[in-house]
Amino acid sequence: MQAATGALKGLRILDLTHALAGPFCSQILADHGADVLKIEPLEGDFFRRMGPFRDDDQMRHFGGLFQSCNRNKRSMALNLKHPEGKALLMDLVKDADALVENYRAGVLDKMGLGYDALKAIKPSLVYTSVRGFGDKAGGESPYMQWPSFDIVAQAMGGWMGITGEDAQHPVKVGGGAGDTVAGLFAAFGTMTALWHARSTGVGQYVDVAMTDSILALSEMVVSQYSYRGVSPVPVGNGIPGLAPFGTVRVKDGVIALAAPHNPQFRELSLIIGMPELINDPRFADEGLRWENNAALIATIESFTTTRTKLELRELFGGKVPFSPIYNAQEIFEDPHFAVRNMLPEVEHPGSERPVSVPGVPVKLSQTPGQVRHRAPMLGEHTREVLKSLGRSEAQIAGLIEAGAVSAQ
Numbered sequence: 001m002q003a004a005t006g007a008l009k010g011l012r013i014l015d016l017t018h019a020l021a022g023p024f025c026s027q028i029l030a031d032h033g034a035d036v037l038k039i040e041p042l043e044g045d046f047f048r049r050m051g052p053f054r055d056d057d058q059m060r061h062f063g064g065l066f067q068s069c070n071r072n073k074r075s076m077a078l079n080l081k082h083p084e085g086k087a088l089l090m091d092l093v094k095d096a097d098a099l100v101e102n103y104r105a106g107v108l109d110k111m112g113l114g115y116d117a118l119k120a121i122k123p124s125l126v127y128t129s130v131r132g133f134g135d136k137a138g139g140e141s142p143y144m145q146w147p148s149f150d151i152v153a154q155a156m157g158g159w160m161g162i163t164g165e166d167a168q169h170p171v172k173v174g175g176g177a178g179d180t181v182a183g184l185f186a187a188f189g190t191m192t193a194l195w196h197a198r199s200t201g202v203g204q205y206v207d208v209a210m211t212d213s214i215l216a217l218s219e220m221v222v223s224q225y226s227y228r229g230v231s232p233v234p235v236g237n238g239i240p241g242l243a244p245f246g247t248v249r250v251k252d253g254v255i256a257l258a259a260p261h262n263p264q265f266r267e268l269s270l271i272i273g274m275p276e277l278i279n280d281p282r283f284a285d286e287g288l289r290w291e292n293n294a295a296l297i298a299t300i301e302s303f304t305t306t307r308t309k310l311e312l313r314e315l316f317g318g319k320v321p322f323s324p325i326y327n328a329q330e331i332f333e334d335p336h337f338a339v340r341n342m343l344p345e346v347e348h349p350g351s352e353r354p355v356s357v358p359g360v361p362v363k364l365s366q367t368p369g370q371v372r373h374r375a376p377m378l379g380e381h382t383r384e385v386l387k388s389l390g391r392s393e394a395q396i397a398g399l400i401e402a403g404a405v406s407a408q
Helices: 021-031 064-070 083-094 115-121 150-157 177-200 210-216 219-228 262-271 275-279 286-291 293-304 309-316 328-333 335-339 382-388 393-402
Strands: 012-016 035-040 073-078 098-101 126-131 204-209 245-250 253-258 322-324
Touching (some): 012 021, 012 083, 021 035, 021 064, 021 098, 021 177, 035 083, 073 083, 073 382, 083 115, 098 177, 115 126, 126 177, 150 177, 150 210, 177 204, 177 210, 204 210, 245 293, 253 293, 253 309, 309 322, 382 393
Parallel strands (some): 012 035, 012 098, 126 204
Antiparallel strands (some): 245 253, 253 322
16 A cells, blocks of 8 residues: 555545545545545445446456546455444544444434544544534434435525526435535534644534525525515526536537626637627627527527537637646546546456546646555454554454454
């Protein structure tokens, strides 16, 4: 395992998370150098069994989704229901700076491993939970015990109500944004609490709800209703009030194009050889362009549908906000993502070829984050961690035989 680098080198995080939201939080911390120990049940995080899998991978220690959000971490397989397993976690807490978990509300409390129990061991501990509807610390939701997934958070938090072509066909944002947005906020909350603990020696509970996280990024929903009493509805790929802003048809597909403000619209009009649009009374200002959006798009498409995406790239690139709508292959082929190291490769146990994972988007000039190594196999570092706690080989063998831990 490559030595940690990055701004968070020396920070110790206990990761009692599964699925995506919690692991994404701790992955961000690990990418920037924190020592993240993923503590899994003996059967492992169920996300290990999620694909995609390589055809030549007969071992199937984990699939692509697990690899993506658990790189840079170590793994310890620990039975928290076993008295010795529980005692081991408490030993680990003594040297930890933070703990992240995303169990159902109250689960760890019932096991004697909730925040109140652990802060008695380590008063400076930062304890972060990520749940669908939060925990008591931030306000006890009537839905606190409800299970949640990405689509549930997007539905209640405001995104699905404004995404899609019309109100009868709501659409969620692609990927697991209901999880990853919450994971981002959880990582930020963990670091702000650690900053406070660093100067005061006092830890705290960081309570993050997936649904709250989506609402926090639903500025249009909140502002439209708060200011005007209007519940916005889906408008496709556009934003109410801005035109042209969205997708337009081209000869070989569709592109994204945005030139709603006067300088951008002027430039677009000149590029497509229609300078008369600048003084057209239907399109004279931003408000009029939105009112006459359908006519404006039809006019623009009379030009774009006669050109390919490659031709329009040459015309629009660097002049007006524009992009082809990339598929995965096009992303992997584009030089931007290569030069920005956004598709780093790691090994995958059981496969002869390396795999790519999403890179580290925050580029620090002095202490850059890095994808240093692959996701861990289940219990890959159990022995290593137990030895660091002073357990002998005989004691480790006894813990394994008792079912308190498992190891590779």
